[in-house]
Amino acid sequence: MLPAVHDTGAGEAVLFLHAFTMDASQWDHQVAALSDGMRCVRIDLWGCGMSPPPPDDEPSLDGFASAVLDALNARDIDRVAVVGISMGGYLAFALWRRAPERIRALALCNTRATADSDASRDDRLAMARQVERDHSVESIVEPMVARLLSPDAQAEAHIVDPVRGRIRRCTPAGIAFAQRAMANRPDCSALLASINVPALIIAGTEDAIIATQEVHAMADAIPGARYAELACGHLSNLELPRAVNDHLAAFLAPARMAS
Numbered sequence: 001m002l003p004a005v006h007d008t009g010a011g012e013a014v015l016f017l018h019a020f021t022m023d024a025s026q027w028d029h030q031v032a033a034l035s036d037g038m039r040c041v042r043i044d045l046w047g048c049g050m051s052p053p054p055p056d057d058e059p060s061l062d063g064f065a066s067a068v069l070d071a072l073n074a075r076d077i078d079r080v081a082v083v084g085i086s087m088g089g090y091l092a093f094a095l096w097r098r099a100p101e102r103i104r105a106l107a108l109c110n111t112r113a114t115a116d117s118d119a120s121r122d123d124r125l126a127m128a129r130q131v132e133r134d135h136s137v138e139s140i141v142e143p144m145v146a147r148l149l150s151p152d153a154q155a156e157a158h159i160v161d162p163v164r165g166r167i168r169r170c171t172p173a174g175i176a177f178a179q180r181a182m183a184n185r186p187d188c189s190a191l192l193a194s195i196n197v198p199a200l201i202i203a204g205t206e207d208a209i210i211a212t213q214e215v216h217a218m219a220d221a222i223p224g225a226r227y228a229e230l231a232c233g234h235l236s237n238l239e240l241p242r243a244v245n246d247h248l249a250a251f252l253a254p255a256r257m258a259s
């Protein structure tokens with residue numbers, strides 16, 4: 001089943017991959033700024049945003065990466081710059097594993113290459129069971145807001161209200177799929193040295209999920225990667241949209257993308 005695709009603008013294609021409990025609308029600020037001159041393609045994970053429910057197969061990001069490639073093929077999109085945040089970064093690594101020739105640049109925000117510890121895998125599986133048992137995602141809304149946003153951003157209605165709205169739009173099946181797929185993901189650390197396209201890595205100094213040191217170490221392992229640290233929490237593109245837009249615009253400028 002193809003996921004929902006939101007296709008805006010014309011030019012070189014840029015694929016935006018959202019974070020856990022978010023959806024394609026997480027990238028609204030970036031698409032508003034960048035779609036004048038770029039083709040911004042956004043995908044909703046199964047069970048999130050406008051996408052259909054997940055399939056019955058064993059949940060994996062590799063499975064979803066195949067569906068993303070099918071969605072690009074259906075639109076005759078060959079090579080893309082990939083911009084992924086957090087889970088979207090894990091998915092970007094799955095795409096790189098499957099089809100590096102389709103990727104002309106990689107921007108990775110607030111993400112990591114390592115797999116889960118046993119404890120965080122257990123937490124993910126517990127959340128998957130909880131939302132399935134409840135037939136509702138309501139119990140995860142406030143805990144996720146507290147993890148995803150810095151304290152300052154949690155006090156800003158224009159940031160926090162849409163974040164709550166996106167979490168509530170995810171179905172229990174979508175949340176359970178994403179958690180099980182992330183729990184199953186492999187360690188991608190060994191892949192980093194193979195990334196031979198331009199790379200931009202962004203970290204948030206108040207990120208409660210992935211510390212800057214971890215993101216910095218990942219950037220160091222990618223040949224020639226640029227690294228930027230912003231004063232924000234885990235959802236850098238929502239907390240500091242202009243700063244992220246500026247970094248992406250400079251990184252994605254056609255002159256820099258010649259390959």
Ligand code: MLT
Pocket residue numbers: 018019020021085086087088182209234
């Ligand atoms: C995300 O923001 O995509 C997730 O919180 C990442 C994770 O749970 O590892």
